[in-house]
Amino acid sequence: MLLFLLINSAYLLLIDTASLPRHAVSDIVWQLRLPRLLTAISVGAILAVCGTAMQAQFRNPLADPGLVGVAGGAGLGAALAIALHSPAAVVAIAAFAGALGANVLAQFLNQQQQPQYLLLAGVAINALSGAILAVLFSLVPDPILRSIQFWLLGSFAYTSLPQAVALCSLSLVVGGYFLRCATALNVLLLGAAQAYALGLDVKREQQRLNLVVACGVGGAVAMTGMVGFIGLMVPHILRRCGIGHHRQLIPLAALAGAGLALAADSVAQYSAPPLDLPVGAMTSLAGAPFFLYLLRQQQRPC
Amino acid sequence: MLSCHALSLDHRLHDINGTWPTGQVTAILGRNGAGKSSLLHLLAGLLTPTRGSVTLHQRPLHDYPSATLARHRALMLQDSTPILGLTVAEVLETATFATRRPPAPQQIDRLLTELDLTPLRQRLHQHLSGGERAKVAFAHAVLQLRCSDVTPRYLLLDEPCAALDLAAQQQLLQYCQQLAQQEQIGVVMVLHDLNQAMRHADVVWLLQNGRLVDTGPPQTCLTAAQIHAIWQQEVVLLPHPHPPHRPIIVPTQTLSA
Numbered sequence: 232m233l234l235f236l237l238i239n240s241a242y243l244l245l246i247d248t249a250s251l252p253r254h255a256v257s258d259i260v261w262q263l264r265l266p267r268l269l270t271a272i273s274v275g276a277i278l279a280v281c282g283t284a285m286q287a288q289f290r291n292p293l294a295d296p297g298l299v300g301v302a303g304g305a306g307l308g309a310a311l312a313i314a315l316h317s318p319a320a321v322v323a324i325a326a327f328a329g330a331l332g333a334n335v336l337a338q339f340l341n342q343q344q345q346p347q348y349l350l351l352a353g354v355a356i357n358a359l360s361g362a363i364l365a366v367l368f369s370l371v372p373d374p375i376l377r378s379i380q381f382w383l384l385g386s387f388a389y390t391s392l393p394q395a396v397a398l399c400s401l402s403l404v405v406g407g408y409f410l411r412c413a414t415a416l417n418v419l420l421l422g423a424a425q426a427y428a429l430g431l432d433v434k435r436e437q438q439r440l441n442l443v444v445a446c447g448v449g450g451a452v453a454m455t456g457m458v459g460f461i462g463l464m465v466p467h468i469l470r471r472c473g474i475g476h477h478r479q480l481i482p483l484a485a486l487a488g489a490g491l492a493l494a495a496d497s498v499a500q501y502s503a504p505p506l507d508l509p510v511g512a513m514t515s516l517a518g519a520p521f522f523l524y525l526l527r528q529q530q531r532p533c
Numbered sequence: 534m535l536s537c538h539a540l541s542l543d544h545r546l547h548d549i550n551g552t553w554p555t556g557q558v559t560a561i562l563g564r565n566g567a568g569k570s571s572l573l574h575l576l577a578g579l580l581t582p583t584r585g586s587v588t589l590h591q592r593p594l595h596d597y598p599s600a601t602l603a604r605h606r607a608l609m610l611q612d613s614t615p616i617l618g619l620t621v622a623e624v625l626e627t628a629t630f631a632t633r634r635p636p637a638p639q640q641i642d643r644l645l646t647e648l649d650l651t652p653l654r655q656r657l658h659q660h661l662s663g664g665e666r667a668k669v670a671f672a673h674a675v676l677q678l679r680c681s682d683v684t685p686r687y688l689l690l691d692e693p694c695a696a697l698d699l700a701a702q703q704q705l706l707q708y709c710q711q712l713a714q715q716e717q718i719g720v721v722m723v724l725h726d727l728n729q730a731m732r733h734a735d736v737v738w739l740l741q742n743g744r745l746v747d748t749g750p751p752q753t754c755l756t757a758a759q760i761h762a763i764w765q766q767e768v769v770l771l772p773h774p775h776p777p778h779r780p781i782i783v784p785t786q787t788l789s790a
Contacts (some may be wrong), residue, residue: 292617418627420616424579428610430603430676432632475618476656 239493240246261392269395270387271496271510272489273402274455277447279488280406280481282462286417287477288440289341291349294468296330296461299349300356302459304333305445305452307360308376310379314371319394319453326448333360334441359399385456385511387496394454405447406485412436414475458495458511460518509510534608535719536659537577539585545571548585555685555719558709560695560751562741564764568724570611570691572757574739576721577608577689582643603631607677611695613666616729621669622654627695628676636680644679648672666698671705678718689710690722694729706733708709727782731755732773739763752779 250260278296283292285301296302310328312452314320333356340352364383368376382389409416415436418426427433451458465488466480474480495513502508536552546568552561561569574580575587578594587594589605591616597605607628616624622641629636645651650668653661661669671693678686688709694702710733712718724730729739729750739747739754741763747754760768760782770780 292619311714414627414630416692417619418630420619421627422610422612422614424610425597425608425612427579428577428598428603428606428608429627432599459627470618473657475620477621477759480618 234489236449239490239497240359249320256369260339265360266390266392266395267387268493269322269392269495270390270455271492272449273398274387274458275461275488275490275492276332276402276403276485277398278403278461279465279484280409281447282488283466283477283484284416284440284481285444285462286410287288287419287436289337289349289446290420292424292467293463293487295348296444297457297459298463298522299329300360301337301444302452302457303357303450304336305330305449306383306457307363308332308449309453310364310367310383313379313382314375323382323450323453325444329360330449330452331441331445334445336439337359338437339482345387363528381450381509382456385458385514386456386499386507386509387492388507398450398454398478400451401447405443406481408443410478412439414483415480416477419522423519426462437511456509456511458492458514460514462524463525464518464521465491467521486491534685535587535589537575537587538620540572540575540582540587541584542568542571542743543583544743546575546582546770549743551738551748553687553719553721555687556717557714557735558720558722558725558733559736559738560722560734561738561740562724562730564690567740569740571743572738573689573691573721573723576687577606577609578602583708584765592719600631603677604681604683605673606689607686609670609674609688609690609693609767610666610689612670613663613696615661615666619658620655621658621661621747622649625673625676628673629678632680633646635679636676636779640679641673641676644672644676663696664698664701667693668701668705675708675712678712679716683763684717687719687721688719692723692725694724694726702729704713709733727755727760729780731779732777755782758781 248262257458282295285296285299285515286292288294289299305326307330308325309322312325317325333413336356337352368379371379373458415431417427419436421429421434438474465484469480469483469487492510495517498512499508499510534552534554535710537549538551540664541547549572563569570697573738575582578587581595587650588594589597592614594602617652625641645654648668650672653665653669658666658669669688674688674690678688690779693705697705706729709722710722713720713735734751736748737751737754741760746763746788747759760766767785768782769785773779773781
């Protein structure tokens with residue numbers, strides 16, 4: 232998987248550059264392609280490990296930053312900040328606050344740990360943020376409206392190299408944290424009551440997980456918009472392959488998430504040249520049918 | 534020792550007093566909604582009493598950090614939700630979370646052999662049947678206590694036999710008696726089958742509408758009159774042909790019919 236990622240990355244960095252002068256190649260690689268590549272890898276990894284952690288935390292294979300409303304909350308926070316002409320740092324903080332708020336709300340609504348409640352909570356949170364966004368759209372002037380709408384569709388193309396490096400660091404911190412508490416995530420899979428009986432301080436652990444998920448998803452959404460379903464698909468496919476222990480699941484989810492985001496971005500970039508399609512649309516095109524398939528599977532007895 | 538004093542939980546339990554010595558099997562009995570599971574959850578520290586307290590070594594349970602409590606008591610809940618993506622062996626490894634040391638493989642092997650679970654070792658938990666999940670949950674709770682070196686230790690079981698077949702029920706109940714006698718573990722379980730309580734429990738607690746009605750050895754508490762008073766069910770007690778010769782309870786007719 233790592234090898235595939237490396238080869239794919241090198242290919243994307245250097246594709247179609249043979250006939251160009253050296254300084255142009257350098258500009259293209261350093262200012263356009265490398266930031267985009269790093270962003271895709273980091274955001275894919277962040278969303279995949281956050282999805283993995285959320286599925287353990289909510290004890291639900293359908294948990295995903297997008298479906299639960301965490302990404303929606305982050306999007307709402309970021310859109311409000313963009314509408315108010317805030318600098319990038321404020322946009323990121325607003326996205327983090329929105330993600331945290333949505334995550335805490337979802338957890339509050341999911342105290343029974345029933346899958347349907349979590350999804351319904353996600354529907355409600357997404358509807359609420361959608362409604363507020365609709366009001367916002369009618370209030371802001373046209374150029375800002377277009378930039379918010381385009382950003383909401385999700386794209387890896389507009390990050391600078393420093394932003395991409397920041398996302399990379401964020402992915403390492405978030406992934407590192409989840410890896411460190413891999414055993415606690417395994418214990419949470421047994422349910423909150425059993426986890427407490429096993430000696431886990433459930434409330435504190437969940438607060439920490441909420442914070443880290445909000446940091447990861449908030450950061451990713453603030454810089455690249457809404458890229459859905461990676462957090463749903465990746466852990467599920469890996470579990471299907473027999474990888475369930477979080478000590479293996481977290482690093483592999485990071486790699487697979489990075490690979491999936493990169494693949495989706497390649498399709499977005501090269502499927503209909505010279506158009507650069509929104510990558511969020513690509514992941515949703517693959518993710519939505521996958522989600523429906525999972526829903527169908529859930530209705531069957533194990 | 535685990536004990537409770539004037540224990541009350543909103544409308545569910547009222548003024549319960551008692552102690553649970555180690556080395557014996559206690560069965561909590563009563564009709565549906567009598568407060569049996571609530572009492573067990575209070576003993577585990579999962580619920581907070583509205584009045585009174587549950588104490589361990591004369592200290593209220595809620596003064597203990599959850600990791601310390603986890604070394605004193607293990608809990609088997611009525612929860613057959615599949616555990617996503619983990620094999621039975623990986624599920625069992627979480628039993629020692631509080632001690633921060635994975636259980637020794639030979640300890641897991643011994644337990645799986647004793648409970649006839651060896652073929653399930655590498656199976657995914659989500660692919661097990663309800664009964665197999667209940668056996669794994671029991672093994673998990675036993676392993677949690679086996680890997681702890683503190684005293685006292687309590688095994689709290691909420692309707693452990695509910696999903697099990699006849700042979701598996703017998704195996705689990707006999708295993709509980711062995712744990713009590715040989716490893717000085719206090720076993721407290723919620724049961725519905727009065728014959729199982731009669732045969733396997735050292736002490737029974739009879740609950741009715743959230744109050745403790747009677748407690749003592751099953752032979753003295755589970756009389757036809759007492760069963761009639763609590764369950765509104767006519768029964769006859771017949772002699773059991775095999776040791777320990779505790780009577781068999783046989784329902785005759787329902788009063789309300």
